[in-house]
Amino acid sequence: MSDIILGNNFKLYYNTDIGNTSPQGIDNVLIDELAAFPILSLTSETTKFDTYTSDYVSTLLSDQSMEDLSIVVNYIATDPSHQFLDEAVLNQTEFQLVLVYYFDEEARQISYAIVNGYISASSLNGDKDSVVQKNYNFTHSQVIARSMVANARLPLYEGDFGGRFRWY
Numbered sequence: 195m196s197d198i199i200l201g202n203n204f205k206l207y208y209n210t211d212i213g214n215t216s217p218q219g220i221d222n223v224l225i226d227e228l229a230a231f232p233i234l235s236l237t238s239e240t241t242k243f244d245t246y247t248s249d250y251v252s253t254l255l256s257d258q259s260m261e262d263l264s265i266v267v268n269y270i271a272t273d274p275s276h277q278f279l280d281e282a283v284l285n286q287t288e289f290q291l292v293l294v295y296y297f298d299e300e301a302r303q304i305s306y307a308i309v310n311g312y313i314s315a316s317s318l319n320g321d322k323d324s325v326v327q328k329n330y331n332f333t334h335s336q337v338i339a340r341s342m343v344a345n346a347r348l349p350l351y352e353g354d355f356g357g358r359f360r361w362y
Contacts, residue, residue: 206232206265207292208278214290215338217306218347222292225275229327230266234293234307236340260334263291263309269318269328279330283313288335297346304346308338 207222214221237259243252270276282289288310296305311334320326 203296204228204231205294205297207294208275209290209292210287212288212290212310212336214292215308217292217294217304217308217339217344219292223275223278225265225267225279226273227268227270227276228266229268229325230264232263232265232293232332233261234263234309234341235261236337258337260309260337262314263311263332263334265291265313265330265332267328267330269320269326276328279313279328280316283316283330286312288312290338291332295341299346302346303343305341305343306339307341309334310336310338 206225206228208225209219209221209223211219211221238255239257239259240253240255243254245252265279267276267279281287289312291309291311293307293309294304295307296303298304309332311332313330314333315331317329318326319329
């Protein structure tokens with residue numbers, strides 16, 4: 195498998211449980227009609243220490259920063275996920291974004307990132323001659339998981355485990 199992700203299987207979820215650490219959480223709700231690929235940009239500053247007893251320079255990670263994330267949707271006022279985002283702007287509610295970059299069912303692996311935060315602003319663009327799009331500016335408060343790959347949980351169906359019952 196190559197390391198290139200095309201983005202055609204990308205999914206963006208929101209979760210009201212900010213303590214969630216699973217990319218397949220039960221309360222994850224899919225945000226419909228994404229119009230642009232949201233870019234999660236995390237940077238870490240490094241500090242170098244030169245000690246007199248060592249020939250090497252030690253490098254430690256220090257402050258971490260993240261740019262605001264832009265969520266752009268083809269806006270449908272009656273869509274429940276868009277209504278949630280609109281309410282989050284008004285109430286300044288903290289919630290969680292789960293970015294699922296790739297889900298490989300054969301290898302049972304999922305590539306994801308999880309970020310807590312709130313929507314600081316929104317803007318509506320479009321008119322009668324173009325698609326109406328709404329841009330939500332997501333400001334992070336905590337990074338739960340940077341881009342990671344984990345084993346995916348597959349759905350459990352009735353009859354997957356156990357044997358047949360015999361009635362005598």
